[in-house]
Amino acid sequence: MTARDRILNAVRAGLPTPRATPDAIAAEARALLDAPEARRPALAAPGLADSFCAKAAALGTTVARLPDLAALPEAVRGYLADHGLSATLALQPAPSLAVLDWSGIERHSAIAPDEPVALGLARWGIAESGSLVIHSGPDTPILLSFLPLHHIVVLHEDRLLPHLEDYAARTAGEAPPRNAILITGPSGTTDIEGSYVRGAHGPGFLHVILIAPEARPAD
Amino acid sequence: MSHATTRAPFKARADAALADRTLKLAIDRTTGTAEAKRAAALSAFPEFEAARARGKAIKDHVIAHLDHYLEEFERNAIASGARVHWAADDAEARAIVTRICLEADARLVTRAKSMLGEEIGLPHALADAGIERVETDLAEHIIQLAGEAPSHIIWPAMHRTREQVADLFRTGHHPPPAAEDPASMVQSARRELRAKFLGADVGISGANFLVADTGATCTVTNEGNAELTTTPPRIHIVTAGIEKLVPSTAHAFALLRLLVRSATGGEMTQYTTFHCGPKRPGDADGPEEMHIVLVDNGRSRMLADEFRAMLRCIRCGACMNHCVVYRQIGGHAYGGTYPGPMGAVLTPVLDGLAAARDLPHACTMNGRCAEVCPVGIPLPTLLRAWRARSWREGREPGAVRAGLSLWARLATRPRLYRLASRIGVRGLRLFGRGGWIARLPLAGGWTAHRDLPRPEGRTFMEQYRAWQARKGAGR
Structure with missing residues (x-):
């Protein structure tokens, strides 16, 4: 008998018979998700963007708001200058970013082990927790979000979802990517005496640039 | 499983721990912070009680239909391109992981903290196979340098003061840290481990959740070490207990809200990551192979006996942070992989009551652990059940039996x-x-x-x- 059969047999031996039907189990599982508002925190502010910003700021994420994507390169130049960083950037190879006017900034798509700054797009934002959602893909390397010291993330306001369950609902039924990552604040650790230190292995600085909704180009 | 069980009897280990003033200082610094931060997180989440009741119900639902969810998870994980392995006990799990590493000619393995990996004795198994293992969680890195086992399931290096960590890094890091404050030491570890992340042949992680309807595994970390462990190597191996299943991503989120607040007092871990199969065609990065090892190791036995409620445990560590005994003696004195109240229930399952009889007695029955448990596990009741079983099996020492018999006659x-x-x-x-x-x-x-x-x-x-x-x- 294989280990699989031994384990499943042992599990079944500890459970009552007859076993419930898959449909009954699915109905029970769905019922466990009913009325989620009674069991999750309320948003920090009435609007999704304000709630997202309040939660993000509490975690040490910095947030800037821009009227449109065209204003992004100028905002990035300002961020680099403010942090005394040289004008070089690992840029996510996304078409909507490539078409912008990045003059004055050296850009590359390969991410160095000690990359100072990288910029990428978030697929979704979650207002409840100030989280950014990133899905791996051909133009979304996962290491772009983990190797740099400064991680700049562009989030379109109309991609904000109120709660974690809303993200689960939006993606239910889709083929999941290799990695779906919720990023909530810069990398940190409390492993030495419980004292909080930023920049453990991932980015020590997380900067979100929120793009106002009406300015988003049609896909 | 006895690799983590030190040979000295529990009372000798507890005595040694009680005499160690530095240890007490280290434990107080972290558990004190953890307790205060959890309390603050709960006061900002008035829905916690309702969320806890539902979290308990989700875990009970999964346990009651565990066979169904195991098969659903396996089906979807295989469809995602992952390979699913089953291990009835720790030895089988070690053999599977070691075989995958050896067949891949792996020289360097990075590992993101997983208590299940400790439970099955993975660190020793890799060493025995001649494979270099690099622990990437900062606390695991500290105890790897110290040659120790974890003393807490969330803060494995909780027993070490910053001064002791500085001593370890001074000799273990090349170059040594620029200064000995926590920030400089964290920076030094970042530099020290970077090349290891990118040079590893295999990355091993655990899983906080196994999502049945997608076949994904979920890790939560604050450092980002899990993703740096699971992305660059050619092979990603997940080892997970069979009780980690949840029906869907939404169910995982409901439990995540409880887990993070109970563990660190945060609301969300910095990185909550779902890993679903290997790298897709065209993906910019990711492993070419993903293996998932589903480990039973006593869990199906718990399903059938009075310890079933323990399968609800989501490994948050709140019970030990709030335990008056843990806070006096620390984690190593317990002698098993899992310390504190949850460890005192689990270790007799894993190591046998004969080896772990003292642990269910190392409890004042003050009930604090059950009060803070985010999935409502009646820990004192389970500890009492072990005491009762120990009595029935005649494992209690003669003096105790005589004393209790005398008391019973009087009472x-x-x-x-x-x-x-x-x-x-x-x-x-x-x-x-x-x-x-x-x-x-x-x-x-x-x-x-x-x-x-x-x-x-x-x-x-x-x-x-x-x-x-x-x-x-x-x-």
Whole structure:
């Protein structure tokens, strides 16, 4: 008998018979998700963007708001200058970013082990927790979000979802990517005496640039 | 499983821990912060009680249909391109992981913290196979340098003060940290481990959740070490206990809200990552192979006995942060992979009651662990169940059996019991000095560490009778 059969047999031996039907189990599982508002925190502010910003700021994420994507390169130049960083950037190879006017900034798509700054797009934002959602893909390397010291993330306001369950609902039924990552604040650790230190292995600085909704180009 | 169980008996280990003032300082610094931060997180989440009741219901639902969810998960994980392995015990799990590493000619393996990996003895197995293992969680990195086992399931290096960590990094890092404050030491570890992340052949992680309807595994970390462990190598191996299943991503989120607040007092971990199969065609990065090892190791046995509720455990560590015993002796004294109240329930399952009989006794039954448990596990009840089983199996020492039998004989004879109480109370007064008893014959085990309040002179029953008499006279 294989280990699989031994384990499943042992599990079944500890459970009552007859076993419930898959449909009954699915109905029970769905019922466990009913009325989620009674069991999750309320948003920090009435609007999704304000709630997202309040939660993000509490975690040490910095947030800037821009009227449109065209204003992004100028905002990035300002961020680099403010942090005394040289004008070089690992840029996510996304078409909507490539078409912008990045003059004055050296850009590359390969991410160095000690990359100072990288910029990428978030697929979704979650207002409840100030989280950014990133899905791996051909133009979304996962290491772009983990190797740099400064991680700049562009989030379109109309991609904000109120709660974690809303993200689960939006993606239910889709083929999941290799990695779906919720990023909530810069990398940190409390492993030495419980004292909080930023920049453990991932980015020590997380900067979100929120793009106002009406300015988003049609896909 | 006995690799983590140190040979000295529990009482000797506890005595040594109690005598270690540096250890007490280290434990107090972290558990104190954890307790305060959890309390603050809960006060900002008034829905916690309702969320906890639902979290418990989700876990109970999964446990009641575990066979269904295991098969659903396996089906979807295979469809995602992952390979699913089953291990009935720790030895099988070690053999599977080691075989995958050896077949891949792996020289360097990075590992993101997983308590299940510790439970199955993975660190030793990799060493025995001649494979270099690099722990990437900062705390695991600290204890790897120290050659130790974890002393806490969330903060494995909790027993080490910053000064001790500085000593380890000074010799273990090349170059040593620029300074010895936590920030400089974290920076040094970041530099030290970077090349290891990118040069590893295999990355091994655990899983906080196994999502049945997608076949994804979920890790939560604050450092980002899990993703740096699971992305660059050619192979990603996940080892996970079969109780980690959840029906869907939404169910995982409901439990995540409880887990993070209970563990660190945060609301979300910095990185909550779902790993679903290997790298897709065209993906910019990611492993070419993903293996998932589903480990039973005593869990199906718990399903059938009185310890089933323990399968709800989501490994948050709140029970140990709030345990008066853990906070005195720390994690190593428990001698198993899992310390504190949850460890005192689990270790007898994993190592056998004969080896772990003392652990369910190392409890004051104050109930704090059950109060803070985010999935409502009745830990004191389960500890009592182990005590009862130990008694039934005749494992309690002769002196304890004799003492309890004597007490039972008295307790079932009220007159005799009251007489003995009256004599005892008056006798105890003879040993008191200024309201406290500092030394007592035959009770050195108690008075060596604390004083006993000197009795007021009369037993409860005597005072109650007198009060009744006064009440009767006044009517």
